[in-house]
Amino acid sequence: MRQMSGKWKATAAAAAIFTAALMVWQCAPSAPKGAKKGPANASDQSVAAMKTYVAPGDLDDFYMFASGGHSGQIYVYGLPSMRHLSTIPVYTPYPATGYGFDDESKAMLGGLTWGDVHHPALSETNGDYDGRWLFVNEMNGRVARVDLRDFKTRQIFGPMPNISGNHGSAFVTPNTEYSMMASRFSIPIPKGKSVPIDKYATEYKGVIAAVKIDPKTGAMSQGFQILTPPFDWDLGDAGKKISDGWMFWTCYNSERATGKLEVTSAQKDRDYIAAVDWRAAEKAIAEGKGDLIGGVKVLDPKKVPGIFYLLPCGKSPHGVDVSPDGKYVIGSGKLQGVTTVFNFEKIQTAIRNKDFTGDEDGIPVLKYESIKDAEVAVGLGPLHTQFGGDGYAYTSLFVDSAIAKWKLGTWEVVDKIPMSYSIGHLAAAEGDTCTPKGKYLVGLNKLSHGRHLSVGPSQPESMQLVDISEEKMKLLYDAFTEPEPHYAQIVAAKTIHPIEVYPKEENKNPLAIWDVKDAGVTRQGTNVLAKVVLVRSTITPTAIEVNQGDTVKIVMTNIEQTTDELHGFGLLDYNINIVVDPGETKTVTFKADKPGVFPYYCTNFCSALHQEMQGYLIVKGKS
Amino acid sequence: MHSLFEKSRRFLDLPLDLGPRGLLVLAVLLLVPSYLFPLWTLTMFAPQYGDGLRMQIYSWRLDGGNGGQDIKEINVLNHYIGMRDLTTADFTEFKWIPFVVGILALLMLRTAVLGKMTHLVDNVVLYLYFGAFSLWSFAFKLWSYGHHLAPTAAVKVDPFMPPMWGYKKLANFEVYSYPGVGSYALGLVAVVLVLAMALAWREGKRSLARAPGA
Numbered sequence A: 001m002r003q004m005s006g007k008w009k010a011t012a013a014a015a016a017i018f019t020a021a022l023m024v025w026q027c028a029p030s031a032p033k034g035a036k037k038g039p040a041n042a043s044d045q046s047v048a049a050m051k052t053y054v055a056p057g058d059l060d061d062f063y064m065f066a067s068g069g070h071s072g073q074i075y076v077y078g079l080p081s082m083r084h085l086s087t088i089p090v091y092t093p094y095p096a097t098g099y100g101f102d103d104e105s106k107a108m109l110g111g112l113t114w115g116d117v118h119h120p121a122l123s124e125t126n127g128d129y130d131g132r133w134l135f136v137n138e139m140n141g142r143v144a145r146v147d148l149r150d151f152k153t154r155q156i157f158g159p160m161p162n163i164s165g166n167h168g169s170a171f172v173t174p175n176t177e178y179s180m181m182a183s184r185f186s187i188p189i190p191k192g193k194s195v196p197i198d199k200y201a202t203e204y205k206g207v208i209a210a211v212k213i214d215p216k217t218g219a220m221s222q223g224f225q226i227l228t229p230p231f232d233w234d235l236g237d238a239g240k241k242i243s244d245g246w247m248f249w250t251c252y253n254s255e256r257a258t259g260k261l262e263v264t265s266a267q268k269d270r271d272y273i274a275a276v277d278w279r280a281a282e283k284a285i286a287e288g289k290g291d292l293i294g295g296v297k298v299l300d301p302k303k304v305p306g307i308f309y310l311l312p313c314g315k316s317p318h319g320v321d322v323s324p325d326g327k328y329v330i331g332s333g334k335l336q337g338v339t340t341v342f343n344f345e346k347i348q349t350a351i352r353n354k355d356f357t358g359d360e361d362g363i364p365v366l367k368y369e370s371i372k373d374a375e376v377a378v379g380l381g382p383l384h385t386q387f388g389g390d391g392y393a394y395t396s397l398f399v400d401s402a403i404a405k406w407k408l409g410t411w412e413v414v415d416k417i418p419m420s421y422s423i424g425h426l427a428a429a430e431g432d433t434c435t436p437k438g439k440y441l442v443g444l445n446k447l448s449h450g451r452h453l454s455v456g457p458s459q460p461e462s463m464q465l466v467d468i469s470e471e472k473m474k475l476l477y478d479a480f481t482e483p484e485p486h487y488a489q490i491v492a493a494k495t496i497h498p499i500e501v502y503p504k505e506e507n508k509n510p511l512a513i514w515d516v517k518d519a520g521v522t523r524q525g526t527n528v529l530a531k532v533v534l535v536r537s538t539i540t541p542t543a544i545e546v547n548q549g550d551t552v553k554i555v556m557t558n559i560e561q562t563t564d565e566l567h568g569f570g571l572l573d574y575n576i577n578i579v580v581d582p583g584e585t586k587t588v589t590f591k592a593d594k595p596g597v598f599p600y601y602c603t604n605f606c607s608a609l610h611q612e613m614q615g616y617l618i619v620k621g622k623s
Numbered sequence B: 001m002h003s004l005f006e007k008s009r010r011f012l013d014l015p016l017d018l019g020p021r022g023l024l025v026l027a028v029l030l031l032v033p034s035y036l037f038p039l040w041t042l043t044m045f046a047p048q049y050g051d052g053l054r055m056q057i058y059s060w061r062l063d064g065g066n067g068g069q070d071i072k073e074i075n076v077l078n079h080y081i082g083m084r085d086l087t088t089a090d091f092t093e094f095k096w097i098p099f100v101v102g103i104l105a106l107l108m109l110r111t112a113v114l115g116k117m118t119h120l121v122d123n124v125v126l127y128l129y130f131g132a133f134s135l136w137s138f139a140f141k142l143w144s145y146g147h148h149l150a151p152t153a154a155v156k157v158d159p160f161m162p163p164m165w166g167y168k169k170l171a172n173f174e175v176y177s178y179p180g181v182g183s184y185a186l187g188l189v190a191v192v193l194v195l196a197m198a199l200a201w202r203e204g205k206r207s208l209a210r211a212p213g214a
Helices: A002-023 A042-052 A103-109 A197-203 A278-286 A344-352 B002-012 B018-031 B066-080 B093-114 B117-147 B181-210
Strands: A062-067 A073-079 A083-089 A121-125 A128-138 A142-147 A152-157 A178-182 A206-213 A220-228 A232-238 A246-252 A270-277 A291-293 A296-299 A308-314 A317-322 A328-333 A339-343 A356-360 A363-366 A372-376 A382-387 A392-397 A402-407 A413-418 A423-429 A438-445 A461-467 A474-481 A488-492 A520-524 A527-535 A538-540 A543-547 A551-558 A567-571 A576-580 A585-591 A596-601 A614-620 B040-046 B049-057 B062-064 B166-170 B173-179
Touching (some): A042 A461, A062 A423, A062 A438, A103 A152, A121 A488, A128 A488, A152 A220, A178 A246, A206 A246, A206 A278, A220 A278, A246 A317, A270 A328, A308 A317, A308 A339, A328 A344, A328 A382, A328 A392, A382 A423, A392 A423, A402 A423, A520 A543, A527 A543, A543 A551, A551 A567, A551 A576, A576 A585, B018 B117, B049 B066, B093 B117, B117 B181, B173 B181
Parallel strands (some): A220 A296, A232 A317, A308 A363, A423 A488, A543 A614
Antiparallel strands (some): A062 A073, A062 A488, A142 A152, A178 A206, A232 A246, A317 A328, A328 A339, A423 A438, A438 A461, A461 A474, A520 A527, A551 A585, A596 A614, B049 B062, B166 B173
């Protein structure tokens, strides 16, 4: 009996232990391991606050020019405050500055009212920013030049013949000889030719183009083009110092696939980086080589050997970035966990020794093992690399949502910092020049969810300011931006010297007038010319009389020479909205097809009597 | 040897009293949560998914957090590595598990009514077999998902075994896998069945001891 009771106890105890073990309630945590609970360390916050605080009236140390993506604009920020200072309209009408409404900017837009702005490129002298111009590409095959003297778009070049989907742009060469373009979407060329998609691999062509830049004026003109297999050219960077004279582009879809590209273009373990000897191409063009296609001289690398080589690079690379000394070409295969470092000297040796493993339409493919210096295990989804002033490289990791800091030469990853969330590009202070400034880096993130007051489904993108002045990267500030910063340029404030009024003596417009006495309306047949003076606080003349059906040209000169005294000219019901800066003359031409009386007024607040700055357009009906 | 057979025969002949029969009814009641609550839960965190993605596996369907959206999101992510979609239709388990649990419930009720140790032993053996087979089936399912990756996937990863119990780091994700309320209840059923058997055995031995001629 006693023995039985003991057995029973043992059974009961075993059952109890089993139950207890099961009931130790195991479930997942409610937050990821790294999630910070409660406010971050208070001293870190105050350090970050002090590092980003720019007192009222004080100025930032750096400008950042961020691409506005499909907004078609460039956003200007001050660093380290991350304050949005202004928007430079480039490919999209922008009522705030009257861009796209006056005759000149309207003509420049060429009937397109959007552009997908991608990669701003500051003009360079000897591989460093010279603060003169900002070039920026967009997908419809165009490159624009913003003059940094007045932060205005001064030229839109294109659409470029033969180029379709100008993504790999507007990278400039170290002395701004060229701004480069490359097609992301191959098509049969010249444009206008239609070929069935099943002939994609042979009949569709990729094209890269060099846009020539006038060294004095920055004016862009047709350079040359090079025909390539139908790869999807992605991002580029110009060689510098020892690699000056070369241009590099990554591509995906070296499979030459069509259809569901997310699968079909990701089958090969390696795609390519193009290495283009643009000086040799320039020389071949000067020697008269190349065929005229779509009105441009196009070189076929099969017929002109020695200008184009392919470097195998880890699967579907996005960024290709040349180190400040020009020695290393860093390609980031976005579907991998490593970024690949190629050695420029080894590339040259391989070319000399014909160390090739094959060719693509006659373009030699260099042997990977002979030109690679390292595969740096930076993390998942490496996209784009920038440089500090101290021999470190910073690579954005889309999948890991982080930035990896690693050392050039030792290839050692020394630090990682999480980004919120899904970082695309990154921009370090002068981080793609020969002399990066270090100090700051901005992560240009694709997702921002939950890190700002909710504004509905159309979410802003996130930009995070990171301190890179010390061994460990430190997150300083979250800022938000409209879509979509694909890349940015950060330049020391002292490099840029903008004017704040247009000096009267520089205004060469023959229709400009500088005295209200000269203002008035003249007529030639049905063409009416109104010369208008804008000055505090009258629009002279205060009435403009025309007949229905007249073609009316209004030339407005803001005769102010005082900073910040802008005047606007808003004409109701005629969709006319002009803003004229001090010392500037703008023209708008329209058909007065609606009879009646239409008020015009100053839209840009100017003075105590700003409200009174108004007048009437009187359009006499036909009858 | 003979005495062992004799012992087991006497054990199997034991009647079930009120206590073990009550426990059988309790076991049947404990089967009910397996229809109402998840059997297993998977939670995934990544920097981009700070709030986590959640998947609950019920005995008869899959469910995702955020009103089912999390399953769609998990499938979108998995398609990059060539994993096939997680869908309710893909789990034959969702058809036979609810059916088998129902059968087991009926068999347990039968034992509660007929009150024979042999039936209880049947219940325990069948139930443990069901439990073991279900766990194997679940493990095999996870293994299959992690090992049958489309060769055409954009991102090539080595075949992997998703975690069954506990934490595992998979690419940029922290993955946690734990049983849900339904499984804990099913675990308790096993405990209750064994308890019922032990109780019946104890009572049987007592009554044998009391019986004349023993």
